[in-house]
Amino acid sequence: MRRDIQISRESTNAVRSRSGNGVARDLETLLNFLRIRGASTRPLVARETGFSRAVVAQRLGDLQSTGLVVDSGRDASSGGRPPQKIQFNADRGHVLVADLGATSIDVAVADLDGRIVAHVSEDADISAGPEIILSHVEQLFDNVRAVSGQAGGVPWGIGVGLPGPVEFNTGRPVAPPIMPGWDAYPVRERLTNRLCVPVWVDNDVNVMALGERAEGSARGVDDFIFVKIGTGIGAGIVSHGTIQRGVQGSAGDVGHIQVVSDPDIICRCGNVGCLEAVAGGAALGRSALRAAEQRASVTLAEMRAQRGTLSARDVAEAARHGDPVSVQLLQQAGRHIGQMLATAVNLMNPSLIVIGGGVAGAGDVLMASIREVVYGRSLPLATRHLQIRHSTIGDRAGIAGVAAMVIDELFAPERVSSWIENGSPVGRPEPAFY
Amino acid sequence: MRRDIQISRESTNAVRSRSGNGVARDLETLLNFLRIRGASTRPLVARETGFSRAVVAQRLGDLQSTGLVVDSGRDASSGGRPPQKIQFNADRGHVLVADLGATSIDVAVADLDGRIVAHVSEDADISAGPEIILSHVEQLFDNVRAVSGQAGGVPWGIGVGLPGPVEFNTGRPVAPPIMPGWDAYPVRERLTNRLCVPVWVDNDVNVMALGERAEGSARGVDDFIFVKIGTGIGAGIVSHGTIQRGVQGSAGDVGHIQVVSDPDIICRCGNVGCLEAVAGGAALGRSALRAAEQRASVTLAEMRAQRGTLSARDVAEAARHGDPVSVQLLQQAGRHIGQMLATAVNLMNPSLIVIGGGVAGAGDVLMASIREVVYGRSLPLATRHLQIRHSTIGDRAGIAGVAAMVIDELFAPERVSSWIENGSPVGRPEPAFY
Numbered sequence: 001m002r003r004d005i006q007i008s009r010e011s012t013n014a015v016r017s018r019s020g021n022g023v024a025r026d027l028e029t030l031l032n033f034l035r036i037r038g039a040s041t042r043p044l045v046a047r048e049t050g051f052s053r054a055v056v057a058q059r060l061g062d063l064q065s066t067g068l069v070v071d072s073g074r075d076a077s078s079g080g081r082p083p084q085k086i087q088f089n090a091d092r093g094h095v096l097v098a099d100l101g102a103t104s105i106d107v108a109v110a111d112l113d114g115r116i117v118a119h120v121s122e123d124a125d126i127s128a129g130p131e132i133i134l135s136h137v138e139q140l141f142d143n144v145r146a147v148s149g150q151a152g153g154v155p156w157g158i159g160v161g162l163p164g165p166v167e168f169n170t171g172r173p174v175a176p177p178i179m180p181g182w183d184a185y186p187v188r189e190r191l192t193n194r195l196c197v198p199v200w201v202d203n204d205v206n207v208m209a210l211g212e213r214a215e216g217s218a219r220g221v222d223d224f225i226f227v228k229i230g231t232g233i234g235a236g237i238v239s240h241g242t243i244q245r246g247v248q249g250s251a252g253d254v255g256h257i258q259v260v261s262d263p264d265i266i267c268r269c270g271n272v273g274c275l276e277a278v279a280g281g282a283a284l285g286r287s288a289l290r291a292a293e294q295r296a297s298v299t300l301a302e303m304r305a306q307r308g309t310l311s312a313r314d315v316a317e318a319a320r321h322g323d324p325v326s327v328q329l330l331q332q333a334g335r336h337i338g339q340m341l342a343t344a345v346n347l348m349n350p351s352l353i354v355i356g357g358g359v360a361g362a363g364d365v366l367m368a369s370i371r372e373v374v375y376g377r378s379l380p381l382a383t384r385h386l387q388i389r390h391s392t393i394g395d396r397a398g399i400a401g402v403a404a405m406v407i408d409e410l411f412a413p414e415r416v417s418s419w420i421e422n423g424s425p426v427g428r429p430e431p432a433f434y
Numbered sequence: 435m436r437r438d439i440q441i442s443r444e445s446t447n448a449v450r451s452r453s454g455n456g457v458a459r460d461l462e463t464l465l466n467f468l469r470i471r472g473a474s475t476r477p478l479v480a481r482e483t484g485f486s487r488a489v490v491a492q493r494l495g496d497l498q499s500t501g502l503v504v505d506s507g508r509d510a511s512s513g514g515r516p517p518q519k520i521q522f523n524a525d526r527g528h529v530l531v532a533d534l535g536a537t538s539i540d541v542a543v544a545d546l547d548g549r550i551v552a553h554v555s556e557d558a559d560i561s562a563g564p565e566i567i568l569s570h571v572e573q574l575f576d577n578v579r580a581v582s583g584q585a586g587g588v589p590w591g592i593g594v595g596l597p598g599p600v601e602f603n604t605g606r607p608v609a610p611p612i613m614p615g616w617d618a619y620p621v622r623e624r625l626t627n628r629l630c631v632p633v634w635v636d637n638d639v640n641v642m643a644l645g646e647r648a649e650g651s652a653r654g655v656d657d658f659i660f661v662k663i664g665t666g667i668g669a670g671i672v673s674h675g676t677i678q679r680g681v682q683g684s685a686g687d688v689g690h691i692q693v694v695s696d697p698d699i700i701c702r703c704g705n706v707g708c709l710e711a712v713a714g715g716a717a718l719g720r721s722a723l724r725a726a727e728q729r730a731s732v733t734l735a736e737m738r739a740q741r742g743t744l745s746a747r748d749v750a751e752a753a754r755h756g757d758p759v760s761v762q763l764l765q766q767a768g769r770h771i772g773q774m775l776a777t778a779v780n781l782m783n784p785s786l787i788v789i790g791g792g793v794a795g796a797g798d799v800l801m802a803s804i805r806e807v808v809y810g811r812s813l814p815l816a817t818r819h820l821q822i823r824h825s826t827i828g829d830r831a832g833i834a835g836v837a838a839m840v841i842d843e844l845f846a847p848e849r850v851s852s853w854i855e856n857g858s859p860v861g862r863p864e865p866a867f868y
Contacts, residue, residue, distance in 0.1 A: 223681050347669070
């Protein structure tokens with residue numbers, strides 16, 4: 001992230017040197033104002049941005065000539081002849097987004113507001129390796145652009161979410177546990193070089209956090225923690241409206257925080273007592289199997305006899321039917337997750353925690369235990385206004401979040417200043433260094 | 435913090451509306467460039483900021499006429515007649531800073547680079563309450579300004595560090611455990627109203643983190659965690675070069691994170707197993723007393739007989755003399771602190787941890803245990819380049835950090851844009867809303 005910004009500042013400066021004035025910066029201010037605030041009148045733009053009306057008229061004219069800003073009817077609210085309104089033109093370009101899961105590929109076209117306009121979804125096994133999977137993604141990009149009527153246009157950017165740790169600067173997976181063959185594969189470089197557009201790659205949890213902020217349970221919230229409880233456990237941390245990736249991009253990797261000291265609980269990472277090893281979906285499934293084998297739970301034993309195996313989903317179902325062992329398993333998992341979150345709350349003092357991922361749908365038992373520990377173990381000042389909510393958009397968070405990531409990057413002030421005088425980032429010479 | 439920025443944006447906009455152009459913003463860019471980069475030639479300024487040479491010449495002229503920028507000799511490095519260099523004038527104004535401890539008041543005058551130019555230190559008991567202590571601080575402000583030769587000038591801002599939780603937006607302590615009478619006292623408002631200058635108040639740990647960044651072990655580091663191990667334990671979190679205060683300002687309050695589940699370890703906060711209750715200086719002193727009473731350690735028993743009581747300092751001394759019980763106590767404390775930090779590293783992926791505070795001076799045993807756990811329990815990606823260092827400036831971090839806080843706030847881009855056309859923030863109508 002740091003290096004990235006450094007580079008983009010250099011290109012910004014290069015453009016400024018050429019233009020020799022602050023026009024690009026003024027255009028960026030006005031464009032992002034309209035993009036974030038929505039349709040507006042010229043007097044309102046002048047008042048809120050602090051530019052004179054003459055400057056606003058001139059610069060909005062420039063933006064209109066590039067197609068980035070368009071007329072949008074009249075404001076009916078004031079007396080006399082209502083003033084003309086203008087708005088950001090989200091249809092001026094499009095971006096391509098892909099959200100890769102362990103067994104699925106979601107690919108979509110989004111407009112410049114990050115709204116999904118076409119979406120295809122397919123089964124695919126990530127362990128087939130990067131060559132096969134990314135070729136398939138490229139194929140799906142073509143398909144979905146055809147569906148959306150964008151086959152002719154050049155996308156402004158591409159975003160990819162991957163189910164494992166990613167070094168954001170380089171766009172390469174780092175020792176991803178469920179992605180054999182992907183370690184250090186240059187995902188960003190490959191797509192950049194093949195498609196000649198800027199590409200950003202991040203892990204699935206960070207993009208889900210961005211998706212929750214764009215259109216889910218964290219809409220409009222600047223400081224929150226998103227926790228995905230699936231087979232494993234991960235977190236996306238948003239602070240001052242920005243995803244916190246940390247220095248190497250591993251921030252939020254909470255699955256391997258130690259929560260119990262029992263030397264018998266060995267995690268797949270090799271350490272003992274990791275959160276994932278006691279509260280992840282895989283761990284819940286294992287505990288349920290054990291309870292079924294030992295006939296501690298008749299319900300689970302019957303489910304196992306029917307289904308051959310047991311997953312976290314089965315534990316949730318059994319808990320809903322009142323199976324005390326399953327209720328206890330979910331309570332234990334919730335308390336361990338709550339313990340990690342209480343620490344995170346004391347460290348970071350967010351205003352919201354959003355719980356998502358497959359196991360999060362397990363119902364109220366898990367959520368109640370998480371709440372109990374977080375509110376009981378965090379500082380009163382830190383929990384005074386703290387909310388803990390379920391994800392409301394579930395699986396959609398991924399693809400919406402990848403779109404939000406690309407839009408955030410494309411419209412970051414320094415980056416806008418470097419392309420705005422061309423009217424779009426398309427066709428710039430060095431997308432790789434973008 | 436959020437509300438603060440909101441307000442400052444509004445005042446920025448008010449100024450921009452009056453000036454009707456981006457001049458204030460250009461002046462801000464140039465001023466902060468020189469302030470951060472040091473003395474520079476005009477061609478270099480033009481190249482690095484992207485402004486044309488004509489704009490640079492004109493705007494630097496404006497800044498010189500306000501006294502914020504001054505000539506600084508010639509650049510000898512290039513051939514021919516060396517170009518004139520210019521620099522930020524840190525003597526153009528001064529700020530007043532106070533760092534309050536449990537039993538001490540440090541007060542200083544700093545220049546606009548945050549360098550301390552005069553400093554007085556006195557014993558004082560914070561539990562005397564805010565009226566008595568702040569009157570005394572105001573008196574010391576007069577004294578130190580007289581010493582520094584600044585008695586005539588109006589300070590540009592005031593900063594205060596307090597030994598307890600502070601809500602940064604309002605500048606009020608929130609249920610501070612060792613500050614009876616201070617809860618919710620309007621420290622910021624009082625000083626603002628009496629001295630008619632902008633005031634910022636924060637807790638001692640956050641300001642120490644800023645001090646380490648300004649001139650200590652975290653110099654130039656953008657993403658780090660500072661941990662103060664004193665009577666209690668607290669952390670200051672810096673991310674992207676900015677202190678992370680969280681939504682209510684309680685971020686970094688790590689002393690009450692649960693690290694053991696032993697129901698017998700009851701913390702003064704009422705919870706069980708808090709970090710502070712097992713690894714803080716007070717806890718170390720208590721454990722040492724117990725070891726002396728039970729004659730588990732002859733060294734500690736002898737020290738106790740001589741001194742009447744035992745503190746963390748005594749444990750450190752006994753450990754240096756090879757007392758095995760004291761070594762063990764420090765190892766245990768270090769492991770618990772390391773456990774909290776391993777979690778923090780997994781959550782935030784910083785590049786540096788700085789250990790400071792009175793107990794941090796206990797020597798290598800404590801540090802070795804902290805390192806052992808952090809490197810053993812954090813993700814390999816997160817510790818690949820992670821460093822763990824002692825504070826090198828110790829107590830000086832507090833006063834240097836308060837100065838850095840005030841300078842950071844005064845020169846925040848939005849705030850500079852609101853005062854730069856006056857040449858200084860002095861005499862603005864509403865310092866309270868600053």
